[in-house]
Amino acid sequence: MNDTSKGPSSAGRYCYPHPHPAVTTDIALFTIRDGRLEILLVRRAAPPHAGAWALPGGFVEPDECLEDCALRELAEETGVKGVYLEQLYTFGDPRRDPRERVISVAYYALAPLQRVAGAVAGSDAAALAWFAVDALPELAFDHGAVIARALERLRAKLDYSTIAFQVMPRKFTLGELQEVYETILGEALDKRNFRKRVQAFGLVHPLGEMRRAAGRRPAALYRAAHPERVDIIK
């Protein structure tokens, strides 16, 4: 899929009177597994950066909007569908890709493990794996910077939006919700204050059911008050 043509007089069927950059989308997809914040990466099979790990992503088709492109690439390369995407930033350094000028519109996403557990490598990628965000492998292109910015944004949004519910299953306990916050923020929160806030903002509705877990008291189950959208709170 990646071409290496550049400049005047190169072979190719798509011609323009002025140089056009290639445009891609890249997706930083986060989930939480075993109390760790993880990100989905694909191993590059071909140069440049063969063997290094990269964000899933790819070239924008002529008739699709950017978000559709991100969703499509994510589905093609990893099999993951239907996640909540938010545009992060557009990276346009002329030298970020050694082949040709590539401008990348980065998106980030959060999804519950159950929805991404079946991720499998697509035809474009040699392999696919989840990495803890504090133990990243060697990264291709400027994807280290992309991930850093995505993390920063994600953590900021936890505070003033309901984005965390994107990573929750349909039914969850307040303890599980707090664990998600703590995992993403990388710090412990006070249990009573956390519960107070969540309830005060009306972010959850009790289901009247209990989750029975081994070796401890059952916990009340809740659902997100507005699971379909991300609200700004405060």
Place this chain on the structure above:
Amino acid sequence: MNDTSKGPSSAGRYCYPHPHPAVTTDIALFTIRDGRLEILLVRRAAPPHAGAWALPGGFVEPDECLEDCALRELAEETGVKGVYLEQLYTFGDPRRDPRERVISVAYYALAPLQRVAGAVAGSDAAALAWFAVDALPELAFDHGAVIARALERLRAKLDYSTIAFQVMPRKFTLGELQEVYETILGEALDKRNFRKRVQAFGLVHPLGEMRRAAGRRPAALYRAAHPERVDIIK
């Protein structure tokens, strides 16, 4: 500068094996004049949308990064230089430009009137004018949506950053600073609380000078504590 070629087999010297979109930057440059928040627009001379008003902007060159492109286009089309730019959002709807696929990386900027007062139309633009943001003319492309988003972001950033100082001259009174906040937010602020906050955050340094104005008590002059950068506060 705008070409209309599209798709396979069109004439043109720059050829690629896959279709490439055109990429532009557009700049929403705000200033404050006579107590109104105004935005700089250029009148389109050529179709599409000939006669409509548009944000200054243009195509990304092969070897410039996106922010440089925005600065260059702003200088070329309006003569305005050296303003603080922040990336806003990337607009990529396939039909936002009727000629060909054009993806636009939008930036916004704030500058003091004195630095933009000499803005003059460059070769690309038929004419150039400032419009109050609540009295915009007919706009080309999706520039109405771009401006709406820029305004939203600007207002949000007033609250938690020092972005307002970008629009202040080197010396200013606290009354003038408050007027800027009120103009951008579109609402009145309490004078004492405003001054308390500004001082509490250490955002300004007194210069020990006075501004003598006709018909009223002279006001102490201040300068921004960190005029060169935009800080996040709170």
Place this chain on the structure above:
DNA sequence: GTATTTGAGTGTATGAATGACACCATGTCA
């Protein structure tokens, strides 16, 4: 069957930040 373990669940008190509010000061100009 009793003790232990593990997370579930709950309230209060304190300090900080926010927001509402009114008057006198100092200059110009008529």
Place this chain on the structure above:
DNA sequence: TGACATGGTGTCATTCATACACTCAAATAC
């Protein structure tokens, strides 16, 4: 010299954020 216009200042009440400790309910080990 009086009217006018903006400059400049402090307090109080409320709200919000934070720190903090114990009992409850189930499962399991002994």
